[in-house]
Amino acid sequence: MLGVPWLLMQLQPRKAEVRLALRVTLAAVLALVIANLVGLPQSSWAAITAVIVTQASLGASLKAAGDRAAGTLAGAMWGAAVAALLPVHGPPPDREIAMVVALAPTAFLAAVRPSFRIAPITALIVLLPTGQVTGSPLIYALERVVEIMLGIGTGIAVALLVLPSRAHALLLASAAKVVELNAELMTALVEGLVAGEGRPGLTAIHARIRAALKQVETVADEAARERRGHFTGRADPEPLLRTLYRLRHDLVMIGRAASRPLPGEVATALTPRLTALRDASVALLQGTAEALRRADEPPGTEAFEASLKAYVAEMDALRAGGRTRDLASEDVGALYALRFSFEQLALDLRDLVARAGDHAAPALTPRERP
Structure with missing residues (x-):
């Protein structure tokens, strides 16, 4: 015994x-x-x-x-x-x-x-x-x-x-995994940009994100089937799935813009802002992932918004001070592509938080947990 x-x-x-x-x-x-x-x-x-x-x-x-x-x-x-x-x-x-x-x-x-x-x-x-x-x-x-x-x-x-398991709970767990992988990718992207040491682990992270997104797509279809059969009144999974794909596209765009290390004096000015923006993004992504997994209310975006505002202000100060005039055209283009990508990421992070909130209320019942 x-x-x-x-x-x-x-x-x-x-x-x-x-x-x-x-x-x-x-x-x-x-x-x-x-x-x-x-x-x-x-x-x-x-x-x-x-x-x-x-x-x-x-x-x-x-x-x-x-x-x-x-x-x-x-x-x-x-x-x-x-x-x-x-x-x-x-x-x-x-x-x-x-x-x-x-x-x-x-x-x-x-x-x-x-x-x-x-x-x-x-x-x-x-x-x-x-x-x-x-x-x-x-x-x-x-x-x-x-x-x-x-x-x-x-x-x-x-x-x-008999011991029923709803697809909605599996959907939230799978979506949380994707969001956590996005946080890992964000860390690697910005680290490669500010340190200029290359990004050897990106291929593996992208592969894991693709596999995780496929899993979310499969479970989202199952959750939608339960909704059509009136077996659940949970939120429509499709908006969350679309947001996850848009978030991945944002990070791909950031990765392309961050493929070149920051040049000289610009790196000195922007590195603290980029580091703060990275930390705020990762914290928001990790907090949202945990909220999805627990079907709780997601964290607010205030810290991320403040770090993005500070980064944009520093970019504007560099341009106003003429410190980007002597840069190569490729470097200038990369800087503004990076800014645009972060601003687009902000839109989709707000949407991600909203979609996580849709799935948080009401909380999952014990019968619906995986």
Whole structure:
């Protein structure tokens, strides 16, 4: 018994994964039991479908269920039609011709609409059934549809009722990760600009941001699916996703403008302002990330606004004092591109804070936390 507390302690950081494992197991067992109770001939299809449908969030389960249902119906009906109209069990090449007729249209449909990717497999299963089949192709197809629909229904019911996890909570965690990576990128960009020591770690940071944004995009689609199904009243995830992409574009623009070290006297004047602006930006990004993760109100932008105002004032003082006249045109262009990029970043940081506020009220309920 000493091992049980230790095991529970090890699993504590993996609560979301443990809950998913329990939902998947329960859904498969329930689907199998129900299928056997109602006398379906191949109850394993119901269990397999329940496993496929039960995902990390309700939104993901709804998407998996929709794809599975669409592919099953299309493949089963077309496979049954081909089996009824063509001599599947005749001498060669009868079966091969039937396979071509069954697979070519469904494979094309799956290529055009990925949600139908199960259609060719289902068509082939109906066309070439395993075991002893005595009924008509239509009856066989209907049995497969009923089995899979039973699995879909069981999976959705378990995802909705048993330790449910909403995509909105996963969305906020994924968005917080992107915002934190943006803070890391901001630090690297300004450090390379003021220190002039190159930026060797930028490629890896950009790759992580791209991957994290893809994750947010996936979870945002799942959260939107929950909203359309009226399973949640949370804020629309699309504005937050758009803001994250705009924020990434701002940092890319800052990176391009900061690709050249600050020249001489200008560096002496601007480095303290840039350092303060970097620190304020990073603090705001990190604070917003924490607010997203906790579904709390985000921090204010006052410190960032003050540091940006001071940076712009220093830029204006340099120009008014004629200290940029002797600079190369590339350096002058980079300076003003950097200023414009920071001003654009300010707009999108304000929007990020507003979008985080949209998702903070009301706070997530315990049932909606990942």
